Amino acid sequence: MRVSLRNLWRSAAVLSVLTVATTGVFAQAAAQKTIALVGGMLITGREELPINHATVLIQGNRILAVGPMDQVKIPAGATVIDTHTQTMLPGLIDTHVHMVLIGHGDYPTYFKWLDNHQKDYPLSRIMDISAEQLIDAGVTSAVDLGSPLQDILDLRTRINKGMPGPRLQVSGPWLTRHVAIFPDNYQHNVTSPQDAADYVTMLANAGVDVIKAHSGLTRDDYFAIVKAAHAKNIKVHAHIYEEESVRNAFDAGVDVMQHVGSAGLPPYSPALLNDLARSGRPVVPTVYHRAWLYPDTIQFPERLDDPQFKGELGEPLYTEMMNSFKNFPSLSYFQRVDREEFFGDKSIRQWIDSGTVVGMGTDNGTPANFHKDALWREIKVFVDHGMPPMRAIIDATRVNARNIMGNRDLGTIEPGKLADIIAVDGNPLYDIAALGNVKVVVKDGVIYKGGPKAEKNK
Ligand SMILES: [Zn+2]
Numbered sequence: 332m333r334v335s336l337r338n339l340w341r342s343a344a345v346l347s348v349l350t351v352a353t354t355g356v357f358a359q360a361a362a363q364k365t366i367a368l369v370g371g372m373l374i375t376g377r378e379e380l381p382i383n384h385a386t387v388l389i390q391g392n393r394i395l396a397v398g399p400m401d402q403v404k405i406p407a408g409a410t411v412i413d414t415h416t417q418t419m420l421p422g423l424i425d426t427h428v429h430m431v432l433i434g435h436g437d438y439p440t441y442f443k444w445l446d447n448h449q450k451d452y453p454l455s456r457i458m459d460i461s462a463e464q465l466i467d468a469g470v471t472s473a474v475d476l477g478s479p480l481q482d483i484l485d486l487r488t489r490i491n492k493g494m495p496g497p498r499l500q501v502s503g504p505w506l507t508r509h510v511a512i513f514p515d516n517y518q519h520n521v522t523s524p525q526d527a528a529d530y531v532t533m534l535a536n537a538g539v540d541v542i543k544a545h546s547g548l549t550r551d552d553y554f555a556i557v558k559a560a561h562a563k564n565i566k567v568h569a570h571i572y573e574e575e576s577v578r579n580a581f582d583a584g585v586d587v588m589q590h591v592g593s594a595g596l597p598p599y600s601p602a603l604l605n606d607l608a609r610s611g612r613p614v615v616p617t618v619y620h621r622a623w624l625y626p627d628t629i630q631f632p633e634r635l636d637d638p639q640f641k642g643e644l645g646e647p648l649y650t651e652m653m654n655s656f657k658n659f660p661s662l663s664y665f666q667r668v669d670r671e672e673f674f675g676d677k678s679i680r681q682w683i684d685s686g687t688v689v690g691m692g693t694d695n696g697t698p699a700n701f702h703k704d705a706l707w708r709e710i711k712v713f714v715d716h717g718m719p720p721m722r723a724i725i726d727a728t729r730v731n732a733r734n735i736m737g738n739r740d741l742g743t744i745e746p747g748k749l750a751d752i753i754a755v756d757g758n759p760l761y762d763i764a765a766l767g768n769v770k771v772v773v774k775d776g777v778i779y780k781g782g783p784k785a786e787k788n789k
Contacts, residue, residue, distance in 0.1 A: 371414030422471025422751030432696025462496025595670030
């Protein structure tokens with residue numbers, strides 16, 4: 332079993348005097364070192380051909396130089412990571428995650444279990460596990476859409492201070508008029524447009540990065556929510572399915588349409604698709620999490636009991652999660668999956684064919700939709716339906732960074748940008764599933780996975 336990044340961070344935080352000597356993670360950050368990733372193919376995140384046998388030079392937390400390896404000089408003393416036979420690309424970004432969920436099969440059972448195990452499994456521990464799983468899978472940034480407010484703000488702070496995990500944008504509790512089967516502190520029950528606006532202002536003042544408008548909201552609610560959020564300069568993500576809800580959210584100026592087309596509904600009207608495409612506003616269709624996850628898991632149930640879970644979750648959570656999958660086909664989460672499968676292909680094609688801006692997000696943490704593999708599976712569904720692999724990779728990196736997170740410092744590998752870079756085995760342009768074989772993860776100039784042997788053995 333590999334060393335837990337989280338435990339390394341915790342011990343490093345306690346023994347701060349020794350951190351430079353004992354942990355690669357902290358040594359890298361402290362010394363503003365130079366790192367060179369050398370030899371692999373490079374996908375920059377821009378619309379251009381990959382650079383073969385490339386070198387990426389990092390200094391501190393920024394990218395210093397990029398180019399063919401015979402043209403980029405590596406300074407003496409640089410930490411060199413050999414990426415031959417690999418592909419380097421910008422760190423992946425997932426624009427719909429749930430840090431409080433781990434893929435357990437049944438929400439009511441899971442939340443009751445957490446209630447009964449608060450001492451050993453406080454929410455902070457669950458979220459730290461999710462954070463580690465995401466960074467290990469090459470997800471260097473993510474948008475969390477629905478957690479208790481203080482818990483998720485605290486997680487963002489821990490990660491910003493150096494704990495392994497993706498850079499986070501967080502929404503805190505969502506706003507809804509259909510209270511879901513989640514505990515009360517995950518959601519605010521909207522009673523009027525004014526009430527919705529007041530709640531948005533409260534969240535913005537508390538420090539959230541985005542707002543999540545959940546289901547059942549009226550047209551006036553959307554207008555009130557968007558107005559209040561934009562007054563604070565933050566974006567609104569809407570959880571929407573039906574044509575009328577999408578139209579209301581779109582007209583009100585919602586910035587990101589989440590889930591659209593993924594609930595077993597026929598494709599949207601040409602007028603709505605045309606408006607979405609022409610607006611340039613992104614959709615995040617979250618297609619994999621039921622319509623493809625279900626048949627994949629029925630065909631290959633082996634994916635459910637990855638031994639890595641045992642070390643990451645610990646006991647008794649590991650056993651509890653495995654028990655939740657015992658009768659997988661009967662889980663209530665999948666009871667409408669036949670309709671989703673029926674409309675699935677058309678649903679995806681509508682986005683590819685209309686030219687709508689697509690962001691990649693997974694809703695991960697939902698039943699059997701694991702942090703460790705949700706994003707490459709989501710990307711693969713689009714590629715399997717005709718999206719060019721380069722397009723899909725750019726959607727999961729540059730489009731997610733700029734069009735959704737509003738961050739122009741992320742999403743491409745070019746001099747001056749923040750150093751969030753991963754390397755995967757093989758060529759994802761040939762086989763997109765290569766994105767599931769993450770060998771190197773660098774975030775903010777810090778090596779989280781796959782450093783040179785000498786460093787890992789220190
Ligand atoms: Zn969600």
